[in-house]
Amino acid sequence: MSGQELSEVLSISRSAVWKHMNELKKSGYEVEAVTNRGYRIINVPEALSEDAIRWGLETKWLGSTLHYHPTVTSTQNLAHEFARDGAEHGTVVIASEQTKGKGRMKRYWDSKANVGLWFSTVLRPHSLEPKNATQITLVAAVALANVMKEYGIPVSIKWPNDLFIGDKKMAGILTEMQAEQDQIDYIIIGIGLNVNHEEADFGSAVLEHATSLKVYTQDHYNLNTLFKSIAHEFEVQYERFIEHGFKPIKSDWEGYAYKMGEWLTVRAQGEWNAKLIGIHEDGALKVVDEKGQEHLLYSAEILWS
Structure with a gap:
């Protein structure tokens, strides 16, 4: 031109x-x-940059406000700061590297530079009741699993917030909320996805439990392109959830569920065996014990193997 x-x-x-x-x-x-x-x-560049992310981003509102940083302590913490300052619905904070990335229960998430996707999104679902906020985690998991399916990667969703390839973790989702008793102010949903890691990037202790898209496929992935696919699919699934409720998301989630129909060990009021049969409408894990009695699990420790 x-x-x-x-x-x-x-x-x-x-x-x-x-x-x-x-x-x-x-x-x-x-x-x-x-x-x-x-x-x-x-x-076009393979490394993340604001220009490369914006070019071809096919979303209506997710990422309209975008904050890219080469290095941050945590995209989740930074997204909270923006949200408290009035950041609009769909604001995204994304970084090439996190020095203090975190997962659930304040666990450390290794976020090396230029090999994975580390980003957090500000959501303001004012029509959603605080008690149902955990459903957003499951919406994000379905969206992420759908994108992986498009890439030909067989993933499963381990309740409540991890994506697995086989028996190894390749992605995690962290959902945090600021709310009054009956009104959500904002939700921050963070996603960490292991993409172009080599086996050596994990170290011997982590490699037993973690994997990446590259380790599984031996292919290299453009981080900008992959992020745009995830952003578009999450926006689609989020709007579907807001418009039609949790039922269709629940059905899709159960289709991806890790260990569905298998027996697990539950540690809650003692230790007992349970079979995974699905999830409840509020996001709780639904199991039956050896006597056939159904239970809903919200925060129990589960031994998956």
Whole structure:
């Protein structure tokens, strides 16, 4: 596309076009410039950047406000700061690296630079009651599983917030809420996804329990492209949830459920065996004991193997 045409379409000078092209190059774009013909983008960057994320992001509201940082302590903590300052619904905080990434129960989440997706989203579902906020975790899990299915990766969802390939964890979801007794102010949903990790990136202790898309497929993934796929699918599933309720999400979640129909060991008021049969409408795990009695589990310790 010629520099003159670009300047006319954008209502900027030819000199400004040239400056913008140089900025794109700094962001990792490969731009070919041919005299008397114009500019052509040959390759887009694989490393995360705000420009690369925005270009081709097919969402209506998720990511309209986007904060990209090369390094943060935690996208979750930063998203809370933005939310308290009035950040709009759908605001995304994404980083190439987290130095103090966290999962459920304040567990450390290893978030090495440039190998995974680490991001948090501000949601303001004012029509949702606080008691049902945990359903958002399950919505996100279904969205993430759907994207992995499109990539040909067989994943399962381990209740309440992990995605597995086989018996190894490849993604985690952390949902945190600020609410009054009957009104949600905001929800922060954080996703950590192991993408281009090599086995050596995990270390011997972690490798036994963790995996990545690259370890499983031996393929390399463009982080910008993968994020855009996840953002679009999450927006679709979130709107479906808000419009139609939890029932269709529940059905999809159970189709991906890890160890569905298998016997587990539950530690709650003693230790006992239970068979996983699904999830309840409020997000609790639904099991039956050896006597056939049904139980709903909200925070019990479960031994999955």
